[in-house]
Amino acid sequence: MPFRTPSSGGSCTVEHDVSRRSFICGSALAAAAAGVPGPAAAAPPAADAGRVLGPGAIPVTLTVNGTGHILAIPPQTTLADALRTMLGLTGTKVACDRGACSACTVWLDGKPIVSCMFLAIDAAGHRVTTIEGLARGDDLHPVQAAFIAHDALQCGFCTPGMVMSCAALLDSVPAPTDAEVRAAISGHLCRCGTYPHVIAATLDAARVRKS
Ligand code: FES
Ligand code: FES
Structure with missing residues (x-):
């Protein structure tokens, strides 16, 4: 009942x-x-609301990094798992798998979401962007380049999610303040303590983009 x-x-x-x-x-x-x-x-x-799907896999088209993929996805599959296990896009990391660390952050229609808390089937009809889709060929996104220049990673497990949130911030706030960068990464947990470097890198990326 x-x-x-x-x-x-x-x-x-x-x-x-x-x-x-x-x-x-x-x-x-x-x-x-x-x-x-x-x-x-x-x-x-x-x-x-109220519509029951499954328990078997259902056909879904996911548009990821500009490419459409026709997949058979069990309805309980998270977007993070679909990206990693069905599409091999392992740049998206899963740490807590419960919405507490933001390691799994990707973009949905250009906005950051935690993909371990989002069902893959609900991504149908939307644009998903992962860390693999951020660079343009060999040209890194300014945030990616700045992370390298500022040594803003150690083990790197939180890094793809951090980069996705910082890059999304620069799309909406081209010249953010220190406080705005801190707010953008407020849900991201980094056990290696890279926060000061992440903030410096993002502010630097904003300057590079502007020039
Ligand atoms: S793995 Fe998704 S929020 Fe931690
Ligand atoms: S660089 Fe190791 S968790 Fe952030």
Whole structure:
């Protein structure tokens, strides 16, 4: 029998069957409980509310880094897993797998999201950009080049996500302040403590882009 779980923004009906609705409700509640800042978590499209998909794989076309891919995706698959295991785009890292660290940040229609909290099937009809899609051939994105110049990585596990958020910031705020860069990476956890270098690199990338 379904039961209701209260949340600050309303309530979600959580069923024992695996469905997109129940997965997203659980994910959203977990993120809300953790007070997670940084890249956005997913919200269910209103038109799909209550629609049960699966449990088998369903055909989905994902547009990733400008290329369309026709895939058969089990509905519970996260975008992070689809990118890594189905498309081999392992530049997107998964660390916590629960929306707490932002390592898995990619862009959805140019905006950063945490891909471990977003269902792959919900990316249909949207543009997904991963770290592999940021450079133009051999020309690195200014943020990528600045990360190298400023030694803004150590183990590198958080780095693709950091770069995606910093690059998205420069698209919306071409000349950010130190505080704006800090806010953009506020949801990103770096166990190696590269934050000062990340901030310096992003501010430098903004200057390079402007000149
Ligand atoms: S792996 Fe997605 S937020 Fe940590
Ligand atoms: S460089 Fe190691 S976690 Fe950030």
